[in-house]
Amino acid sequence: MVDYKALGTVSTKELMNAVIEDVHALEDLYHIRYVTAGRLFLPVTNQYGDPLRIIHPNGHPIQRIDTHHYRPACMDYDM
Numbered sequence: 224m225v226d227y228k229a230l231g232t233v234s235t236k237e238l239m240n241a242v243i244e245d246v247h248a249l250e251d252l253y254h255i256r257y258v259t260a261g262r263l264f265l266p267v268t269n270q271y272g273d274p275l276r277i278i279h280p281n282g283h284p285i286q287r288i289d290t291h292h293y294r295p296a297c298m299d300y301d302m
Contacts, residue, residue, distance in 0.1 A: 224286070253277050254286070 225245050226237065249255040249267075255277065259268040268276045277285040 252280075 225242070227233075227241060230238070230241060233241070255267055255275075257268050257270050257272075261274050267277055269275055279285050
């Protein structure tokens with residue numbers, strides 16, 4: 224599950240960017256290549272649709288991933 228509560232209220236474009244970044248993180252950090260029956264609750268599977276158990280590099284199972292995409296309103300103006 225990817226949780227976007229920390230983002231608070233954001234535009235749909237900002238949410239889209241967060242989702243895209245998080246999907247890339249799933250690919251790069253956890254080597255996930257396939258998902259099935261997605262509701263933005265991303266049940267992870269292999270290429271045959273079988274559920275996969277995702278393990279964090281430090282050894283514990285991953286049940287929930289909080290977003291790392293955060294840009295406070297005060298940073299909306301790039302100088």
